[in-house]
Amino acid sequence: MNAPLPASDITTSRYTIGERKGFRFRELMGRWETLLGLLFIMVFIANSVLLPNFFDFYNLADSTFNFSEKALIALPMALLIICREIDISVSGILALSSVAMGLANHYGVPPQGLLFVALATGTACGFLNGFLVTRFALPSIVVTIGSVSLFRGLSSVILGDQAFTGYPQLLADWGQGYFFEVIPREFVVLIVFAIVFAVLLHATRWGRRMFAIGNNPVAAQFSGIAVDRYRLALFMLTGAMAGLAGYFLTGRIGSTRPNIALGWELEVITMVILGGVSIAGGAGSIGGVLLAVLTMGMVTYGLALANVPGIIMTIIVGVLLLITIALPRLLRGMNRA
């Protein structure tokens, strides 16, 4: 009663948040991020050896266009999943933001304003999700399955069978442009946001509380964390980032069509899970997600250079995802229930 139990003896939760441990090499090697890093290096080397045009700096830089927008959504999605929530509606939010920008552009909103239109639309959509989830205590997967239909539906109602085009040059500058004429602006933005999210999750009180919520929402609530406020904020953040991704994607392809970003939600979630974020909540890191994004990006780029059709990539990603989660279980021995 008097002497506090040592932290290692308490194993009530699946994951324990103890004091920060000292540095150990073996532990480092066992970490998912390390394995991902090794995988990334392997993919990189294999590609450079097998494909003559792979190690071309300009090509490499351009290949980041393929995944930057998705990765921008994967960052807040990782936080959501760590908090035991999920957002299936991100591609719908992206589509609606893009449509809102198209409308705003059509009615003469100045180019500088379009970013705010996209962000505001995204945040509003995220607010709807978050409000329904927190106010009515609904499972987020159900809410967002409904709202993805709503968001995409609204954008197709507005669009009809038309498409918005004729976006100002400013969007193209951000969507297709480069800094110093080599590094795509999207990629720089992605890196900046990755750093911001990493700091938020791993170095602030907010991030610590997110892990607490993901581990045990009830305990988190009892310890004085405004759980619902965090949830609502994260849904709005996810919406805003989807809006931002919509801004870049619209700028990159220069038009808004009804099928914009179709199926992205599952690709984004796959990125997050491959990055080592536990679907049960409470574990994960931004570094892992970023590494998963880069690895997937390099595989896609290599396959594209090798003239393999893009859909083969979905098989590889699917298999990779299954191996990722099945392997640790298989190594530990099958569960007899």
Place this chain on the structure above:
Amino acid sequence: MRKSYKQRETLLALLIVVLIGLVGLRAPVFLSMSSMSNLLTDSTLLIMLALTQMFVIVTRGIDLSVASNLALSGMMTALLAAKFPQLSVALIMLVALGIGLFLGLINGFLIGYLNLPPIVVTLGTMSVYRGMVFVLSGGAWVSSNRMSAAFINFPLNHLLGVTHLVWLAVAAILVTWFIARYTRFGRDLYAIGNQPVAARYVGISTSQRLLWTYGLSGMMAGLCGYLWVARYAVAYTEIAYGFEFTVIAACVIGGVSIAGGVGTVAGAVLGALFLSVINNALPIVKVSPFWQSALTGIVILSAVVINARGNKKTGRQILPLHLVTSSVKRSAV
């Protein structure tokens, strides 16, 4: 408790009748026999898939791979039929069931025996199956001129006034109703969904039950794969793309709780019917078809909000503070 669920289903049924009536007032042609039989035929695939998805959701799982499974089974049967036109439809259906079952059992094994989260597993197999369709077909379409007439005509041929599709759906409803109500397998699923730990303590072999639940869901997807391909007389990589969400939505509208343990066959059927009525009615009342998806979204959201208010029981993800007392109450009842 049971009474309230019964009530929800009667309400939903009433709602569907009212909806049909309103559309009929606006456009009497909607109430004609041919239009009604069309509606019934159109809703069958969704109903069949919703039935087995209901079982999956009752066990606290989710099967996102149904649409990809459907596409893969459909493509394989189409290729088979194109290669061996003399095969009988019955045999092809058996093959479709077999392929679907196998694909479903893969999910079931990973989820049941390796204890992996269903949403991740089926997300993975969903990509893999969809990619396999492309690999098998080489990205090409299998169009109607490569399929035999018997293969294409079977789903829409009439027997006693309604199409074969409707008969198959009726059979599926009866079988799943029997499983859910009268078999140990079915009852076990509800136990697993309500309290997985307690279910294990009373000796339910959860792994095996889950294996066959996903197997069943796969089998239905396989059958629907053949029916889909034959009905629309074409097979290509993107068939039924995104349909998994429609199926889950049908379950949710029908009152199947995503937190597990709650769901009825009638609910799943009515949920699927409701969505089909909306989709079929829109063109008739001359609402732009672009509204379809938005309306579906609104319907789903309203359904979950209404269900949540009638059902204060906690979900897995959101746990209000009175959790402890409510669970005590439930075990005492």
